Amino acid sequence: MNCLLVINRLSGNSSKVHEEELIRKYAAEDAVSVKYIEDTTDTYSVEGIDKLIICGGDGTLNKAINLCRNKQIDIYYLPFGTFNETAKGKRGTGVFSLAKLGRLQDSDFSYVAAAGSFTDIGNSPSAKSKHRFKILAYFSKVLSSYKVHTIDAEITTDTFSVKDTYTLIMLSNAKRCFGFRFNRLYKDNSDELQILLIKAPKKKNLWGKIKMFFPFFRAFFIGFSKEYQSKNILFTSIKKGTIFLSEPVDFCIDGEAKELSGALRIDKLPHPSRVFIIKE
Numbered sequence: 691m692n693c694l695l696v697i698n699r700l701s702g703n704s705s706k707v708h709e710e711e712l713i714r715k716y717a718a719e720d721a722v723s724v725k726y727i728e729d730t731t732d733t734y735s736v737e738g739i740d741k742l743i744i745c746g747g748d749g750t751l752n753k754a755i756n757l758c759r760n761k762q763i764d765i766y767y768l769p770f771g772t773f774n775e776t777a778k779g780k781r782g783t784g785v786f787s788l789a790k791l792g793r794l795q796d797s798d799f800s801y802v803a804a805a806g807s808f809t810d811i812g813n814s815p816s817a818k819s820k821h822r823f824k825i826l827a828y829f830s831k832v833l834s835s836y837k838v839h840t841i842d843a844e845i846t847t848d849t850f851s852v853k854d855t856y857t858l859i860m861l862s863n864a865k866r867c868f869g870f871r872f873n874r875l876y877k878d879n880s881d882e883l884q885i886l887l888i889k890a891p892k893k894k895n896l897w898g899k900i901k902m903f904f905p906f907f908r909a910f911f912i913g914f915s916k917e918y919q920s921k922n923i924l925f926t927s928i929k930k931g932t933i934f935l936s937e938p939v940d941f942c943i944d945g946e947a948k949e950l951s952g953a954l955r956i957d958k959l960p961h962p963s964r965v966f967i968i969k970e
Contacts, residue, residue, distance in 0.1 A: 691740040695721035696754070698727040698746030702772030705747045716766055716968075718745055734749070739763055747771015752944035755791060755798050758963045766964045776800045776944070777967050779864040779876070788881045788965040790865040793957040794933075800946045801864035806839040806888075807857045807902065808868065809942040838894040838902055841939055847885070847956065849869030852924065857890040857902055859933065861956060872913035875927055882927040883958050884914075889922045899935060931956040 695717065697707050708902050720741060725734045727746070736742060736757055743766045745755045751767045758765060767788075769777035779801065781788040794803040811832065819959040862873045874886050887893040888905045891898035905922045918925040938951040 691715040691721045693715075693722045693741040693743060694736065694739045694813075695722055695724045696734060696742065696744045696746070696750070697724065698744070698750040698770070700727060700730065701746040701750060701770050703770045704746065705944060706766075707770055707930065712743060712745070714871060715829045715845045715861060717741065719817055728811050736761060736763060741766070743768070745770045747774060747945060748776050749945040751776060751800055752798075752946055754777065755800060755961060755963070755965060757800055759961070761963060763963045765963050766841070766968055767966065768968050768970070773869065773945075775802070775866045775869075776864060776953070777969055780864050780872075780878075780967060780969060783969045786967040786969070787879070788961070788967055790881070790958055790960050792861055793955070793959055793966075794941070794943065795950060795954045797943050797948060798959075798961070799861070799863060802860065802862055802867050803941055803943045804858065804860035804867070805939045805941045805950075806841055806859055807837060807906070809858070809860075810836050810940070810947070811868070811942075828904075829948045836899060840894070842936045842962065845885075845931065847928040849926060849928055850924075852887070854887075855890045856887055858886065858888040860886040861888065863958070870910040870913065872910045874913060874915040875917070875925075881929055881958055883956070885922040885924070885926060885928050885956075889896075901954040902937055911925075928956065929958060 695709060698704060709724060739947050741764045742754060745768045748771055754765055788800060791798045791800055792803060839857045841856045841859060843856055843859060865871050865873050865876045873884050886909060891901040914925050933954040935951055938949050941948050941950050
């Protein structure tokens, strides 16, 4: 088999990667080539590849699953990032399959696609700060990300239809996000995603930030073990839907930034490649 080993040296714990050991464990009988990601513009090709081994964080996994979306390649993901939300959602050690992924328009995601308050934390720390400060590199961005957003959106799914202004729109395909194990409705490889909507306060001033605190505390510090709806929060399971945005919005998709606009299709789909998460 032809195997490509991709090592993202920008990820927070890339210094712990020992390629010789990984090749011996997972590709001893394969023809192996190695690609190092050392800049955010670096990419790679999977043409002619039967097995892809990737070492990095959630963003590294996201790039791999989107690169292989129309291919049948065995993908082995070893978490060497800072947060590793996709992997941490799997209890214990061993090999876990990731058969069904979320999709927002033309982007597959393993654990989250979100826009609004705090979501830029996922892609704002530099590689240097992640290497030096690890998880603290993300926490240092919390105050600067504590902003009221006003995202005008019309959302139609198989279970509901709403139109409002939101400070957070989140699609979840995992138990964890932002370091919080908040989504207890999630089940491995189910047909459903969870959607979290938090309405925007009317003001963007200090009072608006104070009002915004309470629904975020309810959502992430308390979490959800069942579907929930209040004046400012909607949390429920969906299988498909559409988000219509009146203007372009920056999304964080598995820690990667992407600007999206217009009508965005939501789906939960099987991946043609076999995706394995390896927790040692």
